[in-house]
Amino acid sequence: MSNLYDPDLTQWLQLSGEYIGRVRPAAERVEWILFFFEQIKPFVSAEEYRALLDAVQAALQAQKQA
Numbered sequence: 001m002s003n004l005y006d007p008d009l010t011q012w013l014q015l016s017g018e019y020i021g022r023v024r025p026a027a028e029r030v031e032w033i034l035f036f037f038e039q040i041k042p043f044v045s046a047e048e049y050r051a052l053l054d055a056v057q058a059a060l061q062a063q064k065q066a
Helices: 007-023 026-043 046-065
Strands: none
Touching: 007 026, 026 046
């Protein structure tokens, strides 16, 4: 992931991460993350969206085990 960089997108995601992590209550964090996925959904096919969810789930499992 360290090879991903877009000056605008990186800044927006960092600001969003800070806002979700520091400002919003912990009980809302998962909902905000899911909201982000819902924003992607209209721009990809149903198959791509399912593949995205599967890949994210696998990456999260890998992080849990690390």
